[in-house]
Amino acid sequence: MGAFDFSVIFDNLPFLLKGMQTTLLLTAVAMFGGIVLGTLLALARMSSFTFLSVVATSYINFFRSLPLILVIFWFYFLVPLALGRPVGGLYSVLVAFTLFEAAYYAEIIRAGISSVRSGQAAAARALGMSYGQSMRFIVLPQAFRAMVPILLTQGIVLFQDTSLVYVVGLKDFLVSAELIANREQRLIEMFSFVALVYLAICFSASQGVKFLERRMKR
């Protein structure tokens, strides 16, 4: 293999950056979609309609009991079948991540909503607000404010999990680096670089979340 040659990284920087864009796109879409769908699931789970609550609870428990890779395989296989035409890996993976993450976000959001004192919702209803209004203007804003650090931490986990698109060969950061590593026979350099980049991003992000948490407590 010869001595270390880190020029391979600089030579392929544009390609790696493109991979990182895919990774970030996946993270952003799955985080946004997961939080929106997760909020609905959390509200459904806490709803007094037994049917809604049972459906949401089953959805959450079901997805939380499965490995993410299996879910990725499912949608990679199902989405083209359902649409009746092949659609590239990106779309099926976006669907898989959003639906999967929603189950995890739902549990975080449910805990956040439960942490808002019940007097707040009661007071809103007493003032004549509807259920929707009391959620929208009183409960959810307070819940989300308290949840920001945990939601961001889950975002960091999600950012790391997006590397699993490797199993369907989607060109994210890791797969791009792996392609270069194999083509140029520079496994050590590329994989160390990938590990360091992930480490740097996730470590700074988690320190940022800690800082935010301390500031919010004051």
Place this chain on the structure above:
Amino acid sequence: MNYNWDWSILIAEPYLGWIVSGLGWTIVVSLLAWVVAFSLGSILGIMRTTSSSLLRGIATFYVEIFRNIPLLVQFFLWFFIFPELLPVDAGTWVKREMPMPEFTTAIIALGLYTASRVCEQVRSGIESVGTGQVAAARALGLTEWQTMRYILVPVAYRRVIPPLTSEFLTIFKNSSLALTIGVIELTAVTRQIEEYTFQGFEAFTAATVIYSMITFFVMWLMKKIEVRSRVHGMIGSGG
């Protein structure tokens, strides 16, 4: 949706045999990785709560490294890079002669990664016991080590049973990553069946049912254990 259903492939040979063997590998990898994660994670978790800043520093460093690199990248580092960094003889041994390299690597990668998560659970368990108990133990003349051994650890471990259960289930689900380095575990098997028979729906359904059944079984079992091992007189202990 055009699809030819054929559930019988799930009980036909060789596919049934594949599923059983895949499930076997999933369980063996998960259990052995859990042994690594639980023992190392416990040591690290205790280190993080000692008064020695050196021990705390080492444990914190470990956690930050292993928690902030994606597990899949860690699999690749152990499998492809680690043997290259060893002295030549040892590296050749790992690559050529180590028995079942994929299997061993999967257990190590999964175990070391999950140890960082177990560490955090154990640490928060120990920290939750409260300064009153520690102060009382020290006032009675117990050393720091004795306080840990007789007061903190016994109480903390009973409290962290629920989070440790979910860490075990995380290992169980994460064991599917072993397929990326060539362990033919449950998820890999279903992909194989799909490629051989084009009956992806049936194969993925089988894996889905097996994973959720095992998850629910473990949760049920741990609930029983949790109830039996409750610390009396604490909130939620029911008497």
